[in-house]
Amino acid sequence: xxxxxxxxxVNPVGGGPIEAVRQIAAAHHALGDTLQIASLDxxxxxxxxxxxxxxxxxxxxxxxxxxxxxxxxxxxxxxxYYDAVVVNGIWDFHLLAAYLAVRGTATPFLVFPHGMLxxxxxxRYPLKHLKKWLFWPWAMYLPxxxxxxxxxxxxxxxxLARQSFWLxxxxxxVVSFGTQGxxxxxxxxxxxxLEAHPAIAGRQRFLFLGRVAPKKGPDLLLRAxxxxxxxxxxxxxxxxxxxxxxxxxxxATQLQRLAERLGISSSLHWTGMIQGGQKxxxxxxxxxxxxxxxxxNFGIAVAEALSCSIPVLLTHPVNIAxxxxxxxxxxxxxxxxxxxxxxxxxxxxxxxxxxAAMATQARRCFxxxxxxxxxxxxxxxxxxxxxxxxxxxxxxx
Numbered sequence: 001x002x003x004x005x006x007x008x009x010v011n012p013v014g015g016g017p018i019e020a021v022r023q024i025a026a027a028h029h030a031l032g033d034t035l036q037i038a039s040l041d042x043x044x045x046x047x048x049x050x051x052x053x054x055x056x057x058x059x060x061x062x063x064x065x066x067x068x069x070x071x072x073x074x075x076x077x078x079x080x081y082y083d084a085v086v087v088n089g090i091w092d093f094h095l096l097a098a099y100l101a102v103r104g105t106a107t108p109f110l111v112f113p114h115g116m117l118x119x120x121x122x123x124r125y126p127l128k129h130l131k132k133w134l135f136w137p138w139a140m141y142l143p144x145x146x147x148x149x150x151x152x153x154x155x156x157x158x159x160l161a162r163q164s165f166w167l168x169x170x171x172x173x174v175v176s177f178g179t180q181g182x183x184x185x186x187x188x189x190x191x192x193x194l195e196a197h198p199a200i201a202g203r204q205r206f207l208f209l210g211r212v213a214p215k216k217g218p219d220l221l222l223r224a225x226x227x228x229x230x231x232x233x234x235x236x237x238x239x240x241x242x243x244x245x246x247x248x249x250x251x252a253t254q255l256q257r258l259a260e261r262l263g264i265s266s267s268l269h270w271t272g273m274i275q276g277g278q279k280x281x282x283x284x285x286x287x288x289x290x291x292x293x294x295x296x297n298f299g300i301a302v303a304e305a306l307s308c309s310i311p312v313l314l315t316h317p318v319n320i321a322x323x324x325x326x327x328x329x330x331x332x333x334x335x336x337x338x339x340x341x342x343x344x345x346x347x348x349x350x351x352x353x354x355x356a357a358m359a360t361q362a363r364r365c366f367x368x369x370x371x372x373x374x375x376x377x378x379x380x381x382x383x384x385x386x387x388x389x390x391x392x393x394x395x396x397x
Contacts, residue, residue: 001028001033001034001083001084001380001383001384002033002034002035002036002081002082002083003028003033003034003035003036003082003083003084003085003086003383004035004036004037004038004075004078004079004081004082004084004085004086005021005024005025005035005036005037005038005086005087005088006037006038006039006071006075006085006086006087006088006094006095006098007021007037007038007039007040007087007088007089007094008039008040008088008089008092008094009039009040009041010037010039010041010047010048010050010055011041011045011047012047012273012275013211013246013273015210015211016114016115016297016298016299016300017088017089017112017114018088019300020088020112020114020177020298020300021037021088022050022051023178023179023180023300023372023375024372024375024376024379025037025050025051025052025053026051026052026180026372027180027372027373027375027376028376028380029052029053030373031376031380033380035053036053036054036055036056036082037050037053037054037055037056038055038056038058038071038074038075038098039055039056039057039058039094040057040058040059040064040068040071040092040094041055041057041058041059042057042059042060043057043059043060044057045057056074058070058071058074067093067097068093068094068097069097071094071097071098071101072097072098072100072101073101074101075097075098075101075102076100076101076102079101079102079105079107080105080107082107083107083108083383083387084107084108084109084110084148084383084386084387085098085101085102085107085108085109085110086110086111086112086383087099087109087110087111087112087143088112088114089112089113089114089116090111090113090116090117090140090144091116091132091140093139095111095139095140095143095144096139096140096142096143098143099142099143099146099147103146106390106394107390108148108383108386108387108389108390109143109146109147109148110147110148110149110150110151110382110383110386111143111144111147111149111150111151112151112153113150113151113152113157113161113297114153114297115157115295115296115297115298115319117157117160117161117164117165118157118160118161118164118295118297119160119163119164120215120294120295120317121164121295122163122164124214124215124294133165136165136167137167141165141167141168141169144168144169144170145169145170147170147171148171148386148389148390149171149172149173149382149385149386150170150171150172150173151173151174151175151379151382152172152173152174152175152297153174153175153176153177153297153298153319154174154177154297154298154319154320154323155174156319156322157297157298157319158172158174160319173382175375175378175379175382176369176374176375176377176378176379177298177370177375177378178303178366178369178370178371178372178374178375179300179303179304179307179370179371179372180371180372181303181304181306181307181308181366181370181371181372182280182283182284182304182307182308183280185307185308187280188284189277189278189280189281189283189284190281190284190285191281192277192278192281193277193278193281193282193284193285194281194285196278196281197242197269197271199240199269200240200242200269200285202238203237203238203239203240204238204239204240204287205239205240205242205285205286205287206221206239206240206241206242206286206287206288206289206290206313206344207242207244207282207283207285207286207288207289207290207305207310208221208241208242208243208244208245208289208290208291209244209245209274209279209282209283209289209301209305210244210245210291210301211245211246212243212245212246212247212249212251212252212255213251214251214294215293215294215295215296216291216292216293216294216296217291217292217293217294217315217335217340218243218255218292219255219258220292220335220336220337220339220340221241221290221292221340222241222255222258222259222262222264222268223258223262223337223340223341224292224337224340224341224343224344225241225262225264225267225344226262226263226264227337227341228341228344228345228348229263229264229267233345233348234267234344234348236264236266236267239267240267240268240269241267241268241269241290242269242271242282242286243268243269243270243271244271244272244273244274244279244282245272245273246272246273247270247272247273248272252270256270279304280308283304283305283308283310284308284310286305286310287310287355288310288311288312288313288347289301289302289305289310289311289312289313290312290313290314290343290344291312291313291314291315291318292314292315292335292339292340292343293314293315293317293318293335294315294317294335295317296317296318296319297319298319298320299314299318299319299320302314302318302320302324303366303370305362306324306329306362306363306365306366306370307363307366307370307371308362308363309359309360309362309363310359310362311329311330311331311347311355311358311359311362312324312329312330312331312362313330313331313332313333313343313344313347314330314331314332315332315333315334315335315339315340315343316332316333316334316335317335318332320369320370323365323369324365327361327364327365327368327369328357328358328361328365329358329361329362329364329365330358330362331343331346331347333346
């Protein structure tokens with residue numbers, strides 16, 4: 001097939017949505033499909049080089065800063081070259097522009113919200129939610145209602161999406177999702193990572209990898225470590241939390257100050273954003289991966305940790321957490337300070353055989369549920385079903 005993906009930006013700092021497109025693109029390329037990406041990036045930015053997939057950056061005029069007119073015109077001129085147009089993410093005008101470009105044509109139009117319809121955002125940012133209501137009825141609701149499929153990565157994400165806006169109707173489809181995982185399971189990535197970060201060698205390592213943002217709940221981790229340290233269950237000389245991800249903003253500074261007030265700065269190691277072999281080394285060298293999110297529709301980093309045979313410590317709002325716990329590949333608690341304190345405490349209480357068994361189940365869980373080839377087949381079936389329905393509609397006319 002020939003598929004056009006539309007997204008706000010291909011900047012890897014954006015996290016989940018672009019990483020999802022990256023994983024899907026690699027899998028489709030392996031199947032012989034042709035993919036292209038249209039984005040609202042400015043031509044010439046350094047991150048446009050995308051493996052095996054051409055990127056068309058379409059923020060080219062001053063008007064595009066307010067409404068992506070160039071994107072609309074480009075998709076309108078080129079959509080007939082593709083079997084389907086897939087929009088990733090909803091809270092920008094790229095969704096409306098892509099919809100207007102293909103409206104009334106025979107080209108199927110699909111949307112991946114990537115968790116952006118979760119009601120947590122309404123509760124956490126009520127003023128922003130009110131602002132979104134100004135755009136929702138005409139800029140978001142209509143494209144979603146008219147889409148051939150609105151694709152969710154798990155059933156909890158689909159059900160939660162219904163709670164964000166009372167004006168909500170769309171053709172919901174749950175697709176399997178996943179990641180390629182570690183490139184070479186037998187390759188030693190950990191040594192190079194530990195050489196680059198000697199301060200964490202010889203200590204029990206908990207890995208937090210992702211955007212350092214309030215949604216991810218890193219502040220809960222810091223407070224939980226302080227609570228465990230006060231109880232004598234956390235030893236900063238032998239234990240460390242590795243925080244790997246973009247951490248240059250005001251929130252990261254707040255966390256560093258919080259760590260100082262709590263007296264746990266020596267228990268934290270900040271790496272900044274890491275990619276490639278360094279990222280896989282961080283996974284391989286970790287004793288456990290921890291994600292205390294308040295909202296997570298899937299969590300690609302979770303699946304990547306499982307691919308490395310690393311047990312995962314999660315919160316209930318990570319929508320795939322229940323399946324992972326049922327598979328014996330991790331532990332789950334509530335997204336509160338008490339919950340994360342209990343989560344880390346439960347892991348520390350496990351004996352070595354129990355941890356080894358969980359590591360074995362982690363890899364098995366990845367292969368059975370989240371390996372990218374299975375996910376790609378699910379997405380492909382959804383796209384083909386949309387194409388078939390369009391063809392039937394055309395024949396009916």
